[in-house]
Amino acid sequence: MAKKILLVEDEDIMVDLLQRKLTKEGYEVFVARDGEEGLKKMREMDPKPDLILLDIIMPKMGGFEVMEEMAKDESLKKIPVIVISNSGQPVELDRAKKLGAKDWLIKTEFDPKEVLEKVKKQIG
């Protein structure tokens, strides 16, 4: 069965590209446009997504908040998260790591091939 990826990202271009790329590789991609929607989808989905691609800066609720909420939820805290950082500031990445992110992508240095590699590394 295809692995499920939940993409939580507010930028259209990014969603387009990632969705296309990942779907082509055979993953099933779900999309949420902000942290609130993301958490909602995570909780509703059954079975749970195999991987979350999580943007950090989003309206309503940002990536860090989402991770904090996930950590409190037994059903969510085990799902691997790859964060999408805008600029890759060490402060940001450090915090993401502390909150449990498994890997990260940096929009200013973005490379779709890298995305696939990192996704594959988490869920195969």
Added chain:
Amino acid sequence: MEEENQKISLLVEDISLLQNYIEDLFNFLPTPICFISPRKVILEANLAFKEISGYTTEEIIGKSIEEIFKKEEIESLLKEASEKELVKEKETVFITREGKEIPVSLSIKLRKSPEGEALGYFLGFFDLSQIKIVETQLREKIKELEELGEKELVLRIREIAKSKDIERKVEELEKTRKALMNILEDVEEERKKAEEEKSKTLAIIQNFVDGLLVFDKEGKVSLINPQAENFCKLKRKEVIGKSILELSQFPDFKPIAEAVGREMKGIFRKEVPLRKDFILEVTTVPIMREEEKIGTLMILHDVTREKMIERMKTEFVSISAHQLRTPLSAIKWTLKMFLDGDLGELTKEQREFLEKIYQSNERMINLINDLLNVTRIEEGRYLYRPVLADIIQICQSVIDSYKEEIGKKNLKFEFKRPKELPKVRVDIEKISFAIQNLLENAIRYNREGGEIEITLEEKEGKIKFSIRDTGIGIPKDQQHRVFTKFFRAPNAIRMETEGSGLGLFITKNIIEAHGGEIWFESEEGKGTTFYFTLPVASNTNVGTI
């Protein structure tokens, strides 16, 4: 018959023409076509078929179709055709004589007899190779375009991310700039306030009626106000940065420096006569900041006038007391004459009254004497003539003079002393007065049948005197006032309404003037013990009794 033969010949011609037509058509058809028997043997194949297969007519006719196509594929397709009668455009693989595999789109039609019997199959296909190539090219082209599109997207994503990042950084800088501006404004305000405070303080200091000096941590002058300059007859620039020691060079500061000492510790207050008719009260106060001493403040307060007033008061008391002495003496002697009977017989009643008046007069005389003593102490005229004396003797004399009083109150008396004690240098009259005062108190405030114990001993190079009584004691909250002028504790007043309250003040002065110390221990209701020490005389000839 001929008609029939003609018909037959015509028919044969027709059939022949038809055959030719079919053959021509068959061989024209650009689509490879063949016809196979129900047993899958090729019975007919057109030119296009032969050309594409590479077989000649002899080779192809009679060949099994399973050699031309992949066996499993053609089998299932033929099966399908036999069921459905027509199979259209199925992709399969055609194998040429050389073994080359060509992708083709194959259609198969079943041929049936009118009775429904399978007669064979038509197979037609067209070569997909070209299409396949174009398909691949197209797919590649699409991939290329997709990749380009992706690259564009990626570039755009990166750009947008970068510009957002810059935006955010600019925002933060702007916020920081605003915060800094606010801080600067606040700092400026605080600075102005501090300036104002400083000006105010400076104005106060400059115009203060007392002289002010501030010494820093190292004991050097950091501030002097005009009044202090005035008092000490010094100018600011002569004084700033100098220590107390250095200032003592100046004649008008010397007395102050001597009084204060080299180091200024704690709170200190002393009157210092600076010049004739000019007395300063010097106070030093440490300036603290959070437990640490950061300097000393010296206040110079002109007390000349106050001192003068005090002196005038003392003088007044002195003069008045002297003036009162004479009439009091006169009254005393007159009364004595009355009581001695020199002025005639007295009735019992008359005697009683006269005795009372005599006692009252005596008390007044004593009070006047005490007052005079006090004024003498205050004027510093309480000089004494010290001589070498035996303290045991002095004590004994005093005790002897009070034997009667002790007896009257039924008091148990004891005088403990060693056989001999080193001599002391004292003013005998004054020391006697001191001992007398203490003994009087011990008797007066004692209970009926109580005890008095006087001890004399030598201790640590001094003579120690103690007198213990079983009297009313001194209440704890009054004890600190015992040696002050005119003090009488409430319980003492209750016991004996008479008493000037000057006795202990004078006694303390006497002892201390001799270089001794005086103190006491007391518990209310139990008793009191007074102690004093006197230094042992050193061996120089001054005079003996």
